[in-house]
Amino acid sequence: MNINILTIFPEIFDIFNVGLISKSIKKNLISINTFDIRKNSINKHNHVDSKPYGGGEGMVMMAEPIVKTLSGIQKRKVGKVIYLSPQGKKLDQKKVISLAERKNLTLICGRYEGIDQRVIEKYVDEEISIGDFVLSGGEYAAICLIDAISRHIPGVLGNQDSYLKDTFSNGLLKGHVFTKPEIFESMEVPSELLSGNHKEIEKWKLESSLLQTFLKRPDLLENKKLSKKQKKLLEELASKAIL
């Protein structure tokens, strides 16, 4: 997968020099290319922003440097153009999975009060928000988006199946997880997980997943079609949790 990023701070993406994404880049599973919008500034002071028409607070990123930067990317490598914006549709796992299937993506990172609306109207295919809060720059949202997408690219994760069991992948939260030692500060790992009984372990994991979803994100259960067995388990767990 090829991801192009338009930004005035390409150095922020040095973050991809470590961890899972760095390995995936080395394995040629992902290529991430930054394009510095400031290099296409149209004024001698290298500015890429100007005061908003009609007045008001802050500065707005000008259309021309962004569009010039965009046109510097090979046409066949542009793909879907996304503007990271608090006004966009909120990112969720479904969207992440559908984006991970694409060959090319281009992300525009805004700064200041955002980018000139005419860029959005003519060049942006989709606006995406990472949540109902305002960041100082789209770069941080792009990092989240790229990280989430990369987990779904074949070969990126050591265990191909692990994203299939992640929170949200089956509409539920993942249950509690434990590792060594068996007892930590007097707290014990649930005995079912140490039992070696595969059926018992799977039942415990499902219960934990259902219970955590019920306690932390009951809204997810409203849209989830549960099997008869899951429904029964949930009813039992819910009655215990309420008592």
Ligand SMILES: C[S@@+](CC[C@H](N)C(=O)[O-])C[C@H]1O[C@@H](n2cnc3c(N)ncnc32)[C@H](O)[C@@H]1O
């Ligand atoms: C300070 S914000 C601009 C906010 C804008 N004045 C508004 O009220 O809608 C600067 C940039 O950060 C990015 N950004 C801020 N919050 C974001 C969010 N929740 N999701 C994605 N991008 C965000 C956008 O690229 C935006 O252009």
